[in-house]
Amino acid sequence: xxxxxxxxxxxxxxxxxxxxxxxxxxxxxxxxxxxxxxxxxxxxxxxxxxxxxxxxxxxxxxxxxxxxxxxxxxxxxxxxxxxxxxxxxxxxxxxxxxxxxxxxxxxxxxxxxxxxxxxxxxxxxxxxxxxxxxxxxxxxxxxxxxxxxxxxxxxxxxxx
Amino acid sequence: xxxxxxxxxxxxxxxxxxxxxxxxxxxxxxxxxxxxxxxxxxxxxxxxxxxxxxxxxxxxxxxxxxxxxxxxxxxxxxxxxxxxxxxxxxxxxxxxxxxxxxxxxxxxxxxxxxxxxxxxxxxxxxxxxxxxxxxxxxxxxxxxxxxxxxxxxxxxxxxx
DNA sequence: AAAGAAATGTCAGCTTTGTTGACACAATTC
DNA sequence: GAATTGTGTCAACAAAGCTGACATTTCTTT
Numbered sequence: 610x611x612x613x614x615x616x617x618x619x620x621x622x623x624x625x626x627x628x629x630x631x632x633x634x635x636x637x638x639x640x641x642x643x644x645x646x647x648x649x650x651x652x653x654x655x656x657x658x659x660x661x662x663x664x665x666x667x668x669x670x671x672x673x674x675x676x677x678x679x680x681x682x683x684x685x686x687x688x689x690x691x692x693x694x695x696x697x698x699x700x701x702x703x704x705x706x707x708x709x710x711x712x713x714x715x716x717x718x719x720x721x722x723x724x725x726x727x728x729x730x731x732x733x734x735x736x737x738x739x740x741x742x743x744x745x746x747x748x749x750x751x752x753x754x755x756x757x758x759x760x761x762x763x764x765x766x767x768x769x
Numbered sequence: 770x771x772x773x774x775x776x777x778x779x780x781x782x783x784x785x786x787x788x789x790x791x792x793x794x795x796x797x798x799x800x801x802x803x804x805x806x807x808x809x810x811x812x813x814x815x816x817x818x819x820x821x822x823x824x825x826x827x828x829x830x831x832x833x834x835x836x837x838x839x840x841x842x843x844x845x846x847x848x849x850x851x852x853x854x855x856x857x858x859x860x861x862x863x864x865x866x867x868x869x870x871x872x873x874x875x876x877x878x879x880x881x882x883x884x885x886x887x888x889x890x891x892x893x894x895x896x897x898x899x900x901x902x903x904x905x906x907x908x909x910x911x912x913x914x915x916x917x918x919x920x921x922x923x924x925x926x927x928x929x
Numbered sequence: 930a931a932a933g934a935a936a937t938g939t940c941a942g943c944t945t946t947g948t949t950g951a952c953a954c955a956a957t958t959c
Numbered sequence: 960g961a962a963t964t965g966t967g968t969c970a971a972c973a974a975a976g977c978t979g980a981c982a983t984t985t986c987t988t989t
Contacts (some may be wrong), residue, residue, distance in 0.1 A: 632891065632894045634894065635896075638829075646924045662974090663975060666801070680935095715985060734794065738797065748922055752915055757799060840966085852947055852962080877956095
């Protein structure tokens with residue numbers, strides 16, 4: 610029962626019972642547990658390479674959108690450039706990401722994964738992808754489309 | 770287009786295309802964006818009370834399972850007791866959570882939210898719950914059951 | 930051409946939230 | 960009585976976020 614919640618209905622006060630009617634605690638918690646375990650998947654690999662979850666996100670998105678600029682990345686991750694600079698520099702120095710001066714706008718730095726970066730991104734994504742595939746298979750046919758639409762609806766719309 | 774990804778198919782190398790076949794990058798990213806924006810909802814309230822997301826999680830789970838012990842909470846959150854001690858102490862000192870010596874095992878500390886704690890937990894959960902309800906409504910009838918099963922399947926099973 | 934704005938990099942310092950290791954104390958169990 | 964368990968606490972450290980300030984290069988606007 611580690612990491613789960615017990616049935617606690619016998620403890621419920623009237624206030625709690627009323628909240629239960631209007632607030633979707635169940636999905637809120639399931640999201641927490643699902644995401645916690647989902648992000649835990651790549652930890653073993655990250656530890657070996659000496660990187661953290663911040664590095665994971667950077668390698669992932671640069672690998673997914675080759676040629677994206679620093680500004681693009683900041684916008685995707687929603688962190689400050691000082692925060693990004695730290696992990697990005699480490700990834701460049703370690704040879705997982707390289708920068709190319711923008712061909713039109715020479716102020717920009719287009720980001721690309723190296724061969725090593727691609728391998729790392731793939732290795733990190735693999736256990737997560739397997740977890741998703743297993744979960745979708747267990748949930749039943751048609752689950753992927755529903756889940757995908759739900760997740761799209763959960764995130765903020767384009768005009769952030 | 771802030772925080773989103775462009776169509777980058779024209780940049781794809783053969784390696785990337787092969788990965789696309791076997792790795793579910795799409796759901797991986799949607800989970801990231803959905804969870805990022807979902808956890809951003811309570812930020813305004815947290816800033817006002819001077820608490821962080823760690824406090825949020827503690828108040829939430831204690832409110833959901835009144836009488837849970839410190840060990841239960843550690844098991845749920847999967848953090849160390851030293852890390853928990855910091856935020857728990859602040860929540861107790863601020864009057865949002867109170868401790869009661871265990872009736873059977875007097876070493877245990879049963880945790881309860883105060884009236885203020887319940888109000889805080891509810892206020893924090895409200896925008897998240899609204900986001901979920903809206904997303905489910907847009908996704909269509911029957912979405913809740915599918916999403917719920919998917920999330921249950923995504924988390925690690927009971928024997929962590 | 931000069932002035933301004935934009936994209937990026939960097940320095941310095943701070944905060945939150947996680948970690949390890951060590952130790953203390955009271956209460957329970959063997 | 961000894962060992963174990965549940966909890967608290969001290970100290971130090973690490974990851975990853977933040978703000979503010981300032982420099983450089985390059986583009987855009989006037």
